[in-house]
Amino acid sequence: MADEDRMRADSRAGGGSSEVPVSHRRPGVTAGQPRIALRRLADSYRRRRWAVTGLAVFACVVGLGAYLGTRNGPEPGDDLAGRSGVPVGASRPTGFPGVEGRTGDAGPATPGLRPRQRPPSPDPTPSVSAPAVPPAPSVPPALSVTRTEAPGEIDLTVVGHRDWMHWGLRGTSVVRKRGGSGEIVDAGGRGARVGWDGNxxxxxxxxxxxxxxxxxxxxxxxxxxxxxGFSLAIAGSGEPRTVQLYAGTWMARGRLDVRLSTGGPASTVRLEDPYTSKSAQFTIRFQLPKGARLLVSWTVDKVFTPHCGNVGLQAVAVR
Known part of the structure:
Protein backbone atom coordinates (compact mmCIF):
# COMPACT_ATOMS: atom_id res chain seq x y z
CA MET A 1 0.00 0.00 0.00
CA ALA A 2 2.83 2.40 0.80
CA ASP A 3 4.38 1.84 -2.61
CA GLU A 4 1.05 2.48 -4.29
CA ASP A 5 0.59 5.74 -2.40
CA ARG A 6 4.01 6.91 -3.37
CA MET A 7 3.40 6.11 -7.00
CA ARG A 8 0.12 8.01 -6.97
CA ALA A 9 1.87 10.97 -5.29
CA ASP A 10 4.67 10.95 -7.83
CA SER A 11 2.14 10.86 -10.63
CA ARG A 12 0.30 13.86 -9.30
CA ALA A 13 3.50 15.69 -8.66
CA GLY A 14 5.05 15.02 -12.03
CA GLY A 15 1.84 15.51 -14.00
CA GLY A 16 2.49 12.22 -15.73
CA SER A 17 0.03 9.58 -16.89
CA SER A 18 -2.60 8.22 -14.41
CA GLU A 19 -2.55 4.70 -15.84
CA VAL A 20 -2.16 2.04 -13.18
CA PRO A 21 0.41 -0.67 -13.85
CA VAL A 22 -1.06 -3.67 -15.63
CA SER A 23 -0.02 -6.06 -12.86
CA HIS A 24 -2.41 -4.33 -10.38
CA ARG A 25 -5.63 -4.43 -12.52
CA ARG A 26 -8.41 -7.05 -12.10
CA PRO A 27 -9.66 -8.47 -15.41
CA GLY A 28 -13.02 -7.03 -16.51
CA VAL A 29 -13.38 -4.81 -13.43
CA THR A 30 -12.70 -1.11 -13.39
CA ALA A 31 -11.56 0.71 -10.36
CA GLY A 32 -14.88 2.43 -9.78
CA GLN A 33 -17.27 -0.57 -10.32
CA PRO A 34 -19.49 -1.21 -7.25
CA ARG A 35 -19.63 -4.54 -5.47
CA ILE A 36 -23.31 -5.14 -6.31
CA ALA A 37 -22.40 -5.44 -9.98
CA LEU A 38 -20.03 -8.24 -9.08
CA ARG A 39 -22.83 -10.13 -7.24
CA ARG A 40 -25.19 -9.81 -10.20
CA LEU A 41 -22.55 -11.11 -12.55
CA ALA A 42 -21.93 -14.14 -10.32
CA ASP A 43 -25.70 -14.86 -10.08
CA SER A 44 -25.99 -14.74 -13.88
CA TYR A 45 -23.20 -17.28 -14.25
CA ARG A 46 -24.90 -19.57 -11.68
CA ARG A 47 -28.32 -19.44 -13.43
CA ARG A 48 -26.81 -20.28 -16.80
CA ARG A 49 -25.04 -23.27 -15.30
CA TRP A 50 -28.31 -24.60 -13.72
CA ALA A 51 -30.19 -24.18 -17.00
CA VAL A 52 -27.58 -26.12 -18.92
CA THR A 53 -27.60 -28.89 -16.29
CA GLY A 54 -31.47 -29.15 -16.39
CA LEU A 55 -31.50 -29.42 -20.18
CA ALA A 56 -28.95 -32.21 -20.03
CA VAL A 57 -31.01 -34.16 -17.46
CA PHE A 58 -34.23 -33.75 -19.52
CA ALA A 59 -32.49 -35.00 -22.65
CA CYS A 60 -31.28 -38.08 -20.79
CA VAL A 61 -34.81 -38.89 -19.50
CA VAL A 62 -36.33 -38.54 -22.99
CA GLY A 63 -33.68 -40.80 -24.48
CA LEU A 64 -34.18 -43.46 -21.80
CA GLY A 65 -37.95 -43.49 -22.35
CA ALA A 66 -37.57 -43.88 -26.10
CA TYR A 67 -35.16 -46.76 -25.61
CA LEU A 68 -37.47 -48.61 -23.19
CA GLY A 69 -40.44 -48.14 -25.54
CA THR A 70 -38.71 -50.06 -28.29
CA ARG A 71 -38.35 -53.19 -26.08
CA ASN A 72 -42.03 -54.41 -26.06
CA GLY A 73 -41.10 -58.09 -26.22
CA PRO A 74 -38.19 -60.43 -25.58
CA GLU A 75 -35.27 -60.26 -27.96
CA PRO A 76 -34.50 -63.21 -30.24
CA GLY A 77 -32.46 -65.73 -28.31
CA ASP A 78 -33.76 -64.46 -24.96
CA ASP A 79 -34.17 -67.39 -22.56
CA LEU A 80 -37.60 -66.13 -21.47
CA ALA A 81 -38.95 -66.39 -25.04
CA GLY A 82 -37.71 -69.95 -25.31
CA ARG A 83 -39.35 -70.96 -22.03
CA SER A 84 -42.75 -69.30 -22.44
CA GLY A 85 -43.47 -70.52 -25.98
CA VAL A 86 -44.73 -67.05 -27.04
CA PRO A 87 -43.51 -65.83 -30.46
CA VAL A 88 -41.08 -62.94 -30.48
CA GLY A 89 -42.90 -59.59 -30.46
CA ALA A 90 -46.22 -61.08 -29.24
CA SER A 91 -47.44 -59.72 -25.94
CA ARG A 92 -49.21 -61.93 -23.39
CA PRO A 93 -52.54 -60.75 -21.96
CA THR A 94 -52.42 -59.57 -18.40
CA GLY A 95 -53.33 -62.16 -15.79
CA PHE A 96 -52.32 -65.32 -17.71
CA PRO A 97 -48.96 -66.69 -16.53
CA GLY A 98 -46.62 -68.26 -19.06
CA VAL A 99 -47.47 -71.90 -18.47
CA GLU A 100 -48.64 -73.01 -21.92
CA GLY A 101 -45.32 -74.43 -23.01
CA ARG A 102 -44.48 -76.38 -19.85
CA THR A 103 -43.76 -80.08 -19.97
CA GLY A 104 -46.94 -82.13 -19.75
CA ASP A 105 -49.21 -79.61 -21.54
CA ALA A 106 -50.66 -80.25 -24.98
CA GLY A 107 -47.79 -78.26 -26.55
CA PRO A 108 -46.98 -74.64 -27.22
CA ALA A 109 -49.90 -72.32 -27.86
CA THR A 110 -50.74 -71.68 -31.52
CA PRO A 111 -50.26 -68.01 -32.48
CA GLY A 112 -53.55 -66.15 -32.73
CA LEU A 113 -55.46 -68.34 -30.26
CA ARG A 114 -56.67 -66.94 -26.99
CA PRO A 115 -54.93 -68.08 -23.79
CA ARG A 116 -55.52 -71.73 -22.79
CA GLN A 117 -57.10 -72.67 -26.16
CA ARG A 118 -55.78 -75.79 -27.84
CA PRO A 119 -56.27 -77.25 -31.30
CA PRO A 120 -58.23 -80.53 -31.18
CA SER A 121 -56.22 -83.63 -30.50
CA PRO A 122 -55.93 -86.01 -33.48
CA ASP A 123 -56.91 -88.88 -31.17
CA PRO A 124 -59.12 -87.44 -28.42
CA THR A 125 -59.50 -89.39 -25.23
CA PRO A 126 -63.05 -90.81 -25.04
CA SER A 127 -65.09 -89.25 -22.28
CA VAL A 128 -66.25 -91.49 -19.49
CA SER A 129 -69.90 -90.89 -18.62
CA ALA A 130 -71.61 -92.03 -15.46
CA PRO A 131 -73.70 -95.19 -15.91
CA ALA A 132 -77.36 -94.46 -16.45
CA VAL A 133 -79.49 -95.01 -13.38
CA PRO A 134 -82.14 -97.60 -14.20
CA PRO A 135 -85.68 -96.34 -13.63
CA ALA A 136 -87.45 -97.48 -10.53
CA PRO A 137 -89.44 -100.61 -11.26
CA SER A 138 -93.11 -99.82 -11.72
CA VAL A 139 -95.61 -101.66 -9.57
CA PRO A 140 -97.65 -104.04 -11.76
CA PRO A 141 -101.42 -103.54 -11.55
CA ALA A 142 -103.06 -105.72 -8.97
CA LEU A 143 -106.70 -106.76 -8.60
CA SER A 144 -108.72 -109.17 -6.45
CA VAL A 145 -112.47 -109.47 -5.73
CA THR A 146 -114.25 -111.38 -2.96
CA ARG A 147 -117.91 -111.64 -1.93
CA THR A 148 -119.27 -111.98 1.61
CA GLU A 149 -122.66 -111.55 3.28
CA ALA A 150 -123.48 -107.91 3.90
CA PRO A 151 -123.40 -106.82 7.57
CA GLY A 152 -126.64 -105.67 9.17
CA GLU A 153 -125.21 -102.23 10.02
CA ILE A 154 -122.73 -100.27 7.95
CA ASP A 155 -120.84 -97.19 9.20
CA LEU A 156 -119.54 -95.35 6.13
CA THR A 157 -117.50 -92.90 8.24
CA VAL A 158 -115.44 -95.85 9.50
CA VAL A 159 -115.10 -98.02 6.39
CA GLY A 160 -114.65 -95.10 3.97
CA HIS A 161 -112.05 -92.86 5.62
CA ARG A 162 -110.79 -91.79 2.13
CA ASP A 163 -114.09 -91.50 0.24
CA TRP A 164 -117.65 -92.88 0.16
CA MET A 165 -121.03 -92.46 -1.63
CA HIS A 166 -124.64 -93.38 -0.68
CA TRP A 167 -127.69 -93.55 -2.98
CA GLY A 168 -131.45 -93.22 -2.41
CA LEU A 169 -131.73 -91.18 0.79
CA ARG A 170 -134.45 -89.09 -0.86
CA GLY A 171 -135.66 -90.60 -4.10
CA THR A 172 -132.51 -91.14 -6.19
CA SER A 173 -130.36 -88.50 -4.44
CA VAL A 174 -126.66 -89.01 -3.69
CA VAL A 175 -124.76 -88.20 -0.49
CA ARG A 176 -120.95 -87.99 -0.50
CA LYS A 177 -118.23 -87.89 2.12
CA ARG A 178 -117.54 -84.31 3.20
CA GLY A 179 -113.90 -83.49 2.43
CA GLY A 180 -113.37 -86.88 0.78
CA SER A 181 -110.69 -87.63 -1.79
CA GLY A 182 -113.21 -87.66 -4.66
CA GLU A 183 -111.81 -90.96 -5.94
CA ILE A 184 -115.28 -92.43 -6.52
CA VAL A 185 -117.08 -91.44 -9.72
CA ASP A 186 -120.70 -92.35 -10.52
CA ALA A 187 -120.41 -93.12 -14.25
CA GLY A 188 -124.18 -93.73 -14.72
CA GLY A 189 -125.33 -96.97 -16.35
CA ARG A 190 -128.23 -98.33 -18.41
CA GLY A 191 -131.86 -98.26 -17.20
CA ALA A 192 -133.93 -95.89 -15.09
CA ARG A 193 -133.08 -95.60 -11.39
CA VAL A 194 -135.79 -95.98 -8.80
CA GLY A 195 -135.56 -95.14 -5.08
CA TRP A 196 -136.29 -97.83 -2.47
CA ASP A 197 -136.45 -97.83 1.33
CA GLY A 198 -136.92 -101.51 2.18
CA ASN A 199 -133.36 -102.87 2.38
CA GLY A 229 -127.41 -101.58 -14.11
CA PHE A 230 -124.80 -99.20 -12.59
CA SER A 231 -121.30 -98.13 -13.60
CA LEU A 232 -118.65 -96.77 -11.18
CA ALA A 233 -115.01 -95.75 -11.43
CA ILE A 234 -112.39 -95.42 -8.67
CA ALA A 235 -109.18 -93.48 -9.36
CA GLY A 236 -105.79 -95.08 -8.80
CA SER A 237 -103.22 -93.39 -6.54
CA GLY A 238 -100.17 -95.65 -6.79
CA GLU A 239 -100.97 -97.12 -3.37
CA PRO A 240 -102.95 -100.26 -2.51
CA ARG A 241 -106.66 -99.48 -2.08
CA THR A 242 -109.66 -101.40 -0.77
CA VAL A 243 -113.21 -100.82 -2.05
CA GLN A 244 -116.34 -102.01 -0.22
CA LEU A 245 -119.44 -102.24 -2.46
CA TYR A 246 -122.87 -102.86 -0.83
CA ALA A 247 -125.37 -104.19 -3.41
CA GLY A 248 -128.15 -106.76 -3.92
CA THR A 249 -130.68 -108.43 -6.26
CA TRP A 250 -134.40 -109.12 -6.34
CA MET A 251 -135.57 -112.17 -8.33
CA ALA A 252 -132.63 -111.78 -10.67
CA ARG A 253 -129.00 -112.71 -11.19
CA GLY A 254 -126.58 -109.83 -10.80
CA ARG A 255 -123.13 -109.76 -12.41
CA LEU A 256 -120.23 -107.73 -11.06
CA ASP A 257 -117.52 -107.03 -13.65
CA VAL A 258 -114.29 -105.43 -12.41
CA ARG A 259 -111.41 -104.44 -14.67
CA LEU A 260 -108.52 -101.98 -14.87
CA SER A 261 -108.36 -99.07 -17.32
CA THR A 262 -104.74 -100.03 -18.03
CA GLY A 263 -105.74 -103.56 -19.05
CA GLY A 264 -104.47 -106.67 -17.35
CA PRO A 265 -106.37 -108.55 -14.64
CA ALA A 266 -110.18 -108.61 -14.66
CA SER A 267 -112.74 -110.37 -12.51
CA THR A 268 -116.44 -111.31 -12.65
CA VAL A 269 -118.56 -112.30 -9.65
CA ARG A 270 -122.29 -113.25 -9.70
CA LEU A 271 -125.05 -113.04 -7.11
CA GLU A 272 -128.59 -114.41 -7.57
CA ASP A 273 -131.82 -115.47 -5.89
CA PRO A 274 -134.73 -116.54 -8.14
CA TYR A 275 -137.37 -116.17 -5.40
CA THR A 276 -136.61 -113.15 -3.26
CA SER A 277 -133.98 -110.51 -2.47
CA LYS A 278 -130.33 -111.12 -1.59
CA SER A 279 -127.56 -108.70 -0.46
CA ALA A 280 -123.76 -108.93 -0.41
CA GLN A 281 -120.60 -107.02 0.42
CA PHE A 282 -118.09 -107.10 -2.44
CA THR A 283 -114.49 -106.40 -1.38
CA ILE A 284 -112.23 -105.19 -4.21
CA ARG A 285 -108.49 -104.75 -3.63
CA PHE A 286 -106.42 -103.07 -6.31
CA GLN A 287 -103.32 -101.00 -6.99
CA LEU A 288 -102.99 -98.64 -9.95
CA PRO A 289 -100.76 -95.67 -10.82
CA LYS A 290 -102.14 -92.15 -10.75
CA GLY A 291 -104.26 -91.42 -13.79
CA ALA A 292 -105.51 -95.02 -14.10
CA ARG A 293 -108.94 -96.15 -12.89
CA LEU A 294 -110.71 -99.17 -11.52
CA LEU A 295 -113.89 -99.79 -13.57
CA VAL A 296 -116.86 -101.43 -11.85
CA SER A 297 -120.12 -102.56 -13.52
CA TRP A 298 -123.09 -104.01 -11.57
CA THR A 299 -125.80 -105.18 -14.00
CA VAL A 300 -128.82 -107.51 -14.37
CA ASP A 301 -127.47 -110.69 -15.93
CA LYS A 302 -130.82 -112.57 -15.87
CA VAL A 303 -134.35 -112.02 -14.51
CA PHE A 304 -136.56 -114.71 -12.95
CA THR A 305 -139.84 -112.81 -13.04
CA PRO A 306 -141.66 -110.63 -15.58
CA HIS A 307 -142.31 -108.16 -12.75
CA CYS A 308 -139.08 -106.10 -12.69
CA GLY A 309 -136.31 -108.44 -11.72
CA ASN A 310 -133.54 -106.01 -10.71
CA VAL A 311 -130.21 -105.21 -9.11
CA GLY A 312 -129.91 -102.66 -6.30
CA LEU A 313 -127.15 -100.37 -4.96
CA GLN A 314 -126.81 -98.84 -1.49
CA ALA A 315 -123.28 -97.56 -0.95
CA VAL A 316 -119.59 -97.79 -1.85
CA ALA A 317 -116.56 -96.86 0.29
CA VAL A 318 -112.78 -96.58 -0.27
CA ARG A 319 -110.00 -96.91 2.27
Whole structure:
Protein backbone atom coordinates (compact mmCIF):
# COMPACT_ATOMS: atom_id res chain seq x y z
CA MET A 1 0.00 0.00 0.00
CA ALA A 2 2.83 2.40 0.80
CA ASP A 3 4.38 1.84 -2.61
CA GLU A 4 1.05 2.48 -4.29
CA ASP A 5 0.59 5.74 -2.40
CA ARG A 6 4.01 6.91 -3.37
CA MET A 7 3.40 6.11 -7.00
CA ARG A 8 0.12 8.01 -6.97
CA ALA A 9 1.87 10.97 -5.29
CA ASP A 10 4.67 10.95 -7.83
CA SER A 11 2.14 10.86 -10.63
CA ARG A 12 0.30 13.86 -9.30
CA ALA A 13 3.50 15.69 -8.66
CA GLY A 14 5.05 15.02 -12.03
CA GLY A 15 1.84 15.51 -14.00
CA GLY A 16 2.49 12.22 -15.73
CA SER A 17 0.03 9.58 -16.89
CA SER A 18 -2.60 8.22 -14.41
CA GLU A 19 -2.55 4.70 -15.84
CA VAL A 20 -2.16 2.04 -13.18
CA PRO A 21 0.41 -0.67 -13.85
CA VAL A 22 -1.06 -3.67 -15.63
CA SER A 23 -0.02 -6.06 -12.86
CA HIS A 24 -2.41 -4.33 -10.38
CA ARG A 25 -5.63 -4.43 -12.52
CA ARG A 26 -8.41 -7.05 -12.10
CA PRO A 27 -9.66 -8.47 -15.41
CA GLY A 28 -13.02 -7.03 -16.51
CA VAL A 29 -13.38 -4.81 -13.43
CA THR A 30 -12.70 -1.11 -13.39
CA ALA A 31 -11.56 0.71 -10.36
CA GLY A 32 -14.88 2.43 -9.78
CA GLN A 33 -17.27 -0.57 -10.32
CA PRO A 34 -19.49 -1.21 -7.25
CA ARG A 35 -19.63 -4.54 -5.47
CA ILE A 36 -23.31 -5.14 -6.31
CA ALA A 37 -22.40 -5.44 -9.98
CA LEU A 38 -20.03 -8.24 -9.08
CA ARG A 39 -22.83 -10.13 -7.24
CA ARG A 40 -25.19 -9.81 -10.20
CA LEU A 41 -22.55 -11.11 -12.55
CA ALA A 42 -21.93 -14.14 -10.32
CA ASP A 43 -25.70 -14.86 -10.08
CA SER A 44 -25.99 -14.74 -13.88
CA TYR A 45 -23.20 -17.28 -14.25
CA ARG A 46 -24.90 -19.57 -11.68
CA ARG A 47 -28.32 -19.44 -13.43
CA ARG A 48 -26.81 -20.28 -16.80
CA ARG A 49 -25.04 -23.27 -15.30
CA TRP A 50 -28.31 -24.60 -13.72
CA ALA A 51 -30.19 -24.18 -17.00
CA VAL A 52 -27.58 -26.12 -18.92
CA THR A 53 -27.60 -28.89 -16.29
CA GLY A 54 -31.47 -29.15 -16.39
CA LEU A 55 -31.50 -29.42 -20.18
CA ALA A 56 -28.95 -32.21 -20.03
CA VAL A 57 -31.01 -34.16 -17.46
CA PHE A 58 -34.23 -33.75 -19.52
CA ALA A 59 -32.49 -35.00 -22.65
CA CYS A 60 -31.28 -38.08 -20.79
CA VAL A 61 -34.81 -38.89 -19.50
CA VAL A 62 -36.33 -38.54 -22.99
CA GLY A 63 -33.68 -40.80 -24.48
CA LEU A 64 -34.18 -43.46 -21.80
CA GLY A 65 -37.95 -43.49 -22.35
CA ALA A 66 -37.57 -43.88 -26.10
CA TYR A 67 -35.16 -46.76 -25.61
CA LEU A 68 -37.47 -48.61 -23.19
CA GLY A 69 -40.44 -48.14 -25.54
CA THR A 70 -38.71 -50.06 -28.29
CA ARG A 71 -38.35 -53.19 -26.08
CA ASN A 72 -42.03 -54.41 -26.06
CA GLY A 73 -41.10 -58.09 -26.22
CA PRO A 74 -38.19 -60.43 -25.58
CA GLU A 75 -35.27 -60.26 -27.96
CA PRO A 76 -34.50 -63.21 -30.24
CA GLY A 77 -32.46 -65.73 -28.31
CA ASP A 78 -33.76 -64.46 -24.96
CA ASP A 79 -34.17 -67.39 -22.56
CA LEU A 80 -37.60 -66.13 -21.47
CA ALA A 81 -38.95 -66.39 -25.04
CA GLY A 82 -37.71 -69.95 -25.31
CA ARG A 83 -39.35 -70.96 -22.03
CA SER A 84 -42.75 -69.30 -22.44
CA GLY A 85 -43.47 -70.52 -25.98
CA VAL A 86 -44.73 -67.05 -27.04
CA PRO A 87 -43.51 -65.83 -30.46
CA VAL A 88 -41.08 -62.94 -30.48
CA GLY A 89 -42.90 -59.59 -30.46
CA ALA A 90 -46.22 -61.08 -29.24
CA SER A 91 -47.44 -59.72 -25.94
CA ARG A 92 -49.21 -61.93 -23.39
CA PRO A 93 -52.54 -60.75 -21.96
CA THR A 94 -52.42 -59.57 -18.40
CA GLY A 95 -53.33 -62.16 -15.79
CA PHE A 96 -52.32 -65.32 -17.71
CA PRO A 97 -48.96 -66.69 -16.53
CA GLY A 98 -46.62 -68.26 -19.06
CA VAL A 99 -47.47 -71.90 -18.47
CA GLU A 100 -48.64 -73.01 -21.92
CA GLY A 101 -45.32 -74.43 -23.01
CA ARG A 102 -44.48 -76.38 -19.85
CA THR A 103 -43.76 -80.08 -19.97
CA GLY A 104 -46.94 -82.13 -19.75
CA ASP A 105 -49.21 -79.61 -21.54
CA ALA A 106 -50.66 -80.25 -24.98
CA GLY A 107 -47.79 -78.26 -26.55
CA PRO A 108 -46.98 -74.64 -27.22
CA ALA A 109 -49.90 -72.32 -27.86
CA THR A 110 -50.74 -71.68 -31.52
CA PRO A 111 -50.26 -68.01 -32.48
CA GLY A 112 -53.55 -66.15 -32.73
CA LEU A 113 -55.46 -68.34 -30.26
CA ARG A 114 -56.67 -66.94 -26.99
CA PRO A 115 -54.93 -68.08 -23.79
CA ARG A 116 -55.52 -71.73 -22.79
CA GLN A 117 -57.10 -72.67 -26.16
CA ARG A 118 -55.78 -75.79 -27.84
CA PRO A 119 -56.27 -77.25 -31.30
CA PRO A 120 -58.23 -80.53 -31.18
CA SER A 121 -56.22 -83.63 -30.50
CA PRO A 122 -55.93 -86.01 -33.48
CA ASP A 123 -56.91 -88.88 -31.17
CA PRO A 124 -59.12 -87.44 -28.42
CA THR A 125 -59.50 -89.39 -25.23
CA PRO A 126 -63.05 -90.81 -25.04
CA SER A 127 -65.09 -89.25 -22.28
CA VAL A 128 -66.25 -91.49 -19.49
CA SER A 129 -69.90 -90.89 -18.62
CA ALA A 130 -71.61 -92.03 -15.46
CA PRO A 131 -73.70 -95.19 -15.91
CA ALA A 132 -77.36 -94.46 -16.45
CA VAL A 133 -79.49 -95.01 -13.38
CA PRO A 134 -82.14 -97.60 -14.20
CA PRO A 135 -85.68 -96.34 -13.63
CA ALA A 136 -87.45 -97.48 -10.53
CA PRO A 137 -89.44 -100.61 -11.26
CA SER A 138 -93.11 -99.82 -11.72
CA VAL A 139 -95.61 -101.66 -9.57
CA PRO A 140 -97.65 -104.04 -11.76
CA PRO A 141 -101.42 -103.54 -11.55
CA ALA A 142 -103.06 -105.72 -8.97
CA LEU A 143 -106.70 -106.76 -8.60
CA SER A 144 -108.72 -109.17 -6.45
CA VAL A 145 -112.47 -109.47 -5.73
CA THR A 146 -114.25 -111.38 -2.96
CA ARG A 147 -117.91 -111.64 -1.93
CA THR A 148 -119.27 -111.98 1.61
CA GLU A 149 -122.66 -111.55 3.28
CA ALA A 150 -123.48 -107.91 3.90
CA PRO A 151 -123.40 -106.82 7.57
CA GLY A 152 -126.64 -105.67 9.17
CA GLU A 153 -125.21 -102.23 10.02
CA ILE A 154 -122.73 -100.27 7.95
CA ASP A 155 -120.84 -97.19 9.20
CA LEU A 156 -119.54 -95.35 6.13
CA THR A 157 -117.50 -92.90 8.24
CA VAL A 158 -115.44 -95.85 9.50
CA VAL A 159 -115.10 -98.02 6.39
CA GLY A 160 -114.65 -95.10 3.97
CA HIS A 161 -112.05 -92.86 5.62
CA ARG A 162 -110.79 -91.79 2.13
CA ASP A 163 -114.09 -91.50 0.24
CA TRP A 164 -117.65 -92.88 0.16
CA MET A 165 -121.03 -92.46 -1.63
CA HIS A 166 -124.64 -93.38 -0.68
CA TRP A 167 -127.69 -93.55 -2.98
CA GLY A 168 -131.45 -93.22 -2.41
CA LEU A 169 -131.73 -91.18 0.79
CA ARG A 170 -134.45 -89.09 -0.86
CA GLY A 171 -135.66 -90.60 -4.10
CA THR A 172 -132.51 -91.14 -6.19
CA SER A 173 -130.36 -88.50 -4.44
CA VAL A 174 -126.66 -89.01 -3.69
CA VAL A 175 -124.76 -88.20 -0.49
CA ARG A 176 -120.95 -87.99 -0.50
CA LYS A 177 -118.23 -87.89 2.12
CA ARG A 178 -117.54 -84.31 3.20
CA GLY A 179 -113.90 -83.49 2.43
CA GLY A 180 -113.37 -86.88 0.78
CA SER A 181 -110.69 -87.63 -1.79
CA GLY A 182 -113.21 -87.66 -4.66
CA GLU A 183 -111.81 -90.96 -5.94
CA ILE A 184 -115.28 -92.43 -6.52
CA VAL A 185 -117.08 -91.44 -9.72
CA ASP A 186 -120.70 -92.35 -10.52
CA ALA A 187 -120.41 -93.12 -14.25
CA GLY A 188 -124.18 -93.73 -14.72
CA GLY A 189 -125.33 -96.97 -16.35
CA ARG A 190 -128.23 -98.33 -18.41
CA GLY A 191 -131.86 -98.26 -17.20
CA ALA A 192 -133.93 -95.89 -15.09
CA ARG A 193 -133.08 -95.60 -11.39
CA VAL A 194 -135.79 -95.98 -8.80
CA GLY A 195 -135.56 -95.14 -5.08
CA TRP A 196 -136.29 -97.83 -2.47
CA ASP A 197 -136.45 -97.83 1.33
CA GLY A 198 -136.92 -101.51 2.18
CA ASN A 199 -133.36 -102.87 2.38
CA UNK A 200 -132.46 -105.09 5.34
CA UNK A 201 -129.02 -103.40 5.80
CA UNK A 202 -128.95 -100.11 7.74
CA UNK A 203 -126.40 -97.48 6.71
CA UNK A 204 -125.11 -94.59 8.89
CA UNK A 205 -122.57 -91.74 8.59
CA UNK A 206 -121.44 -88.58 10.41
CA UNK A 207 -119.40 -86.76 7.75
CA UNK A 208 -121.71 -86.49 4.74
CA UNK A 209 -122.76 -83.75 2.35
CA UNK A 210 -125.38 -82.43 1.71
CA UNK A 211 -126.78 -84.56 4.57
CA UNK A 212 -124.26 -84.24 7.38
CA UNK A 213 -125.37 -87.09 9.64
CA UNK A 214 -127.76 -90.02 9.18
CA UNK A 215 -128.33 -93.06 11.35
CA UNK A 216 -129.84 -96.41 10.21
CA UNK A 217 -130.94 -95.64 6.65
CA UNK A 218 -132.47 -98.61 4.72
CA UNK A 219 -132.68 -96.62 1.49
CA UNK A 220 -131.08 -97.43 -1.87
CA UNK A 221 -131.79 -97.43 -5.62
CA UNK A 222 -132.48 -100.18 -8.15
CA UNK A 223 -132.94 -100.67 -11.92
CA UNK A 224 -134.98 -103.38 -13.69
CA UNK A 225 -134.38 -105.55 -16.78
CA UNK A 226 -131.59 -107.66 -18.18
CA UNK A 227 -128.57 -105.62 -19.31
CA UNK A 228 -129.44 -102.61 -17.12
CA GLY A 229 -127.41 -101.58 -14.11
CA PHE A 230 -124.80 -99.20 -12.59
CA SER A 231 -121.30 -98.13 -13.60
CA LEU A 232 -118.65 -96.77 -11.18
CA ALA A 233 -115.01 -95.75 -11.43
CA ILE A 234 -112.39 -95.42 -8.67
CA ALA A 235 -109.18 -93.48 -9.36
CA GLY A 236 -105.79 -95.08 -8.80
CA SER A 237 -103.22 -93.39 -6.54
CA GLY A 238 -100.17 -95.65 -6.79
CA GLU A 239 -100.97 -97.12 -3.37
CA PRO A 240 -102.95 -100.26 -2.51
CA ARG A 241 -106.66 -99.48 -2.08
CA THR A 242 -109.66 -101.40 -0.77
CA VAL A 243 -113.21 -100.82 -2.05
CA GLN A 244 -116.34 -102.01 -0.22
CA LEU A 245 -119.44 -102.24 -2.46
CA TYR A 246 -122.87 -102.86 -0.83
CA ALA A 247 -125.37 -104.19 -3.41
CA GLY A 248 -128.15 -106.76 -3.92
CA THR A 249 -130.68 -108.43 -6.26
CA TRP A 250 -134.40 -109.12 -6.34
CA MET A 251 -135.57 -112.17 -8.33
CA ALA A 252 -132.63 -111.78 -10.67
CA ARG A 253 -129.00 -112.71 -11.19
CA GLY A 254 -126.58 -109.83 -10.80
CA ARG A 255 -123.13 -109.76 -12.41
CA LEU A 256 -120.23 -107.73 -11.06
CA ASP A 257 -117.52 -107.03 -13.65
CA VAL A 258 -114.29 -105.43 -12.41
CA ARG A 259 -111.41 -104.44 -14.67
CA LEU A 260 -108.52 -101.98 -14.87
CA SER A 261 -108.36 -99.07 -17.32
CA THR A 262 -104.74 -100.03 -18.03
CA GLY A 263 -105.74 -103.56 -19.05
CA GLY A 264 -104.47 -106.67 -17.35
CA PRO A 265 -106.37 -108.55 -14.64
CA ALA A 266 -110.18 -108.61 -14.66
CA SER A 267 -112.74 -110.37 -12.51
CA THR A 268 -116.44 -111.31 -12.65
CA VAL A 269 -118.56 -112.30 -9.65
CA ARG A 270 -122.29 -113.25 -9.70
CA LEU A 271 -125.05 -113.04 -7.11
CA GLU A 272 -128.59 -114.41 -7.57
CA ASP A 273 -131.82 -115.47 -5.89
CA PRO A 274 -134.73 -116.54 -8.14
CA TYR A 275 -137.37 -116.17 -5.40
CA THR A 276 -136.61 -113.15 -3.26
CA SER A 277 -133.98 -110.51 -2.47
CA LYS A 278 -130.33 -111.12 -1.59
CA SER A 279 -127.56 -108.70 -0.46
CA ALA A 280 -123.76 -108.93 -0.41
CA GLN A 281 -120.60 -107.02 0.42
CA PHE A 282 -118.09 -107.10 -2.44
CA THR A 283 -114.49 -106.40 -1.38
CA ILE A 284 -112.23 -105.19 -4.21
CA ARG A 285 -108.49 -104.75 -3.63
CA PHE A 286 -106.42 -103.07 -6.31
CA GLN A 287 -103.32 -101.00 -6.99
CA LEU A 288 -102.99 -98.64 -9.95
CA PRO A 289 -100.76 -95.67 -10.82
CA LYS A 290 -102.14 -92.15 -10.75
CA GLY A 291 -104.26 -91.42 -13.79
CA ALA A 292 -105.51 -95.02 -14.10
CA ARG A 293 -108.94 -96.15 -12.89
CA LEU A 294 -110.71 -99.17 -11.52
CA LEU A 295 -113.89 -99.79 -13.57
CA VAL A 296 -116.86 -101.43 -11.85
CA SER A 297 -120.12 -102.56 -13.52
CA TRP A 298 -123.09 -104.01 -11.57
CA THR A 299 -125.80 -105.18 -14.00
CA VAL A 300 -128.82 -107.51 -14.37
CA ASP A 301 -127.47 -110.69 -15.93
CA LYS A 302 -130.82 -112.57 -15.87
CA VAL A 303 -134.35 -112.02 -14.51
CA PHE A 304 -136.56 -114.71 -12.95
CA THR A 305 -139.84 -112.81 -13.04
CA PRO A 306 -141.66 -110.63 -15.58
CA HIS A 307 -142.31 -108.16 -12.75
CA CYS A 308 -139.08 -106.10 -12.69
CA GLY A 309 -136.31 -108.44 -11.72
CA ASN A 310 -133.54 -106.01 -10.71
CA VAL A 311 -130.21 -105.21 -9.11
CA GLY A 312 -129.91 -102.66 -6.30
CA LEU A 313 -127.15 -100.37 -4.96
CA GLN A 314 -126.81 -98.84 -1.49
CA ALA A 315 -123.28 -97.56 -0.95
CA VAL A 316 -119.59 -97.79 -1.85
CA ALA A 317 -116.56 -96.86 0.29
CA VAL A 318 -112.78 -96.58 -0.27
CA ARG A 319 -110.00 -96.91 2.27
Missing amino acids: QELVSWRDGTPERSVRGSSNGVYTCGAGN
